[in-house]
Amino acid sequence: MIKNILIVDDDPVQIRFLSERLSHNGYQVVSALEAAEGLQLAMDQQPDLILLDVMMPIINGYNFCHLLKFQKDKKNIPIILVTARDDEEDIKIGMEMGADAYIVKPVEIKSLIHTIKLLETKGQERL
Numbered sequence: 132m133i134k135n136i137l138i139v140d141d142d143p144v145q146i147r148f149l150s151e152r153l154s155h156n157g158y159q160v161v162s163a164l165e166a167a168e169g170l171q172l173a174m175d176q177q178p179d180l181i182l183l184d185v186m187m188p189i190i191n192g193y194n195f196c197h198l199l200k201f202q203k204d205k206k207n208i209p210i211i212l213v214t215a216r217d218d219e220e221d222i223k224i225g226m227e228m229g230a231d232a233y234i235v236k237p238v239e240i241k242s243l244i245h246t247i248k249l250l251e252t253k254g255q256e257r258l
Contacts, residue, residue, distance in 0.1 A: 133209075133251045137178035138162040139169030139195065140213070141187045145236070149182060149213075152240045158247075166190035173199055178208060180247060185214035185225065193228045200229030209250040213238060 136158050140146050143164060150160045161176065163169035166187050173181060181199075185192035192212055200206045209231040214221070217235040225233050231253075232246050 133158070133179040133247055133254070135159045135161070135176070135179045136182060136247075137169060137172055137176070137180070138182045139166060139172075139187075139192075140182070140184035141165060142184070145184070145213075145238075149238065149243075152243075156240075156244055166192070166195045170195060170198065173205060173208065174202070177205070180250065181208060181210045182213050182243075183210055183230075185212055185216050185221070193224055196225070196228040196230050207254070209254065211243075211246060211250070213243075 136153055138146050138149050138160060141164055146162045150162060153160050161172060163172055167190060183192045183195060192214065196210050210229065211232040211234055212225045212230045213234050213236060215236045222233050231250055234243060234246060
């Protein structure tokens with residue numbers, strides 16, 4: 132069951148928006164403003180799901196996703212890329228890097244919750 136969500140985004144307004152909405156829907160949220168910090172949190176805390184921005188300095192979301200999915204004990208953590216990049220090529224790259232879903236900003240909370248629940252169901256099927 133997905134309960135703990137890590138949000139990695141360099142926009143504090145986006146983090147606050149998502150954190151408030153997800154907390155209101157019963158999720159526990161931790162966040163990071165940069166990818167390196169987010170990777171460390173993912174390694175240390177084993178979140179149930181990660182919401183990940185693509186356009187971040189130093190380590191972008193694609194590289195973050197790729198790095199995490201190559202960790203044997205972390206590869207099953209679902210990652211939803213949440214980004215303003217909406218070209219088909221961007222979506223293709225995200226999925227090739229290991230993302231489990233791709234949501235374009237601005238985020239519609241009902242759609243995000245629906246996607247989280249779909250990934251939760253998909254994860255339970257693996258058991």
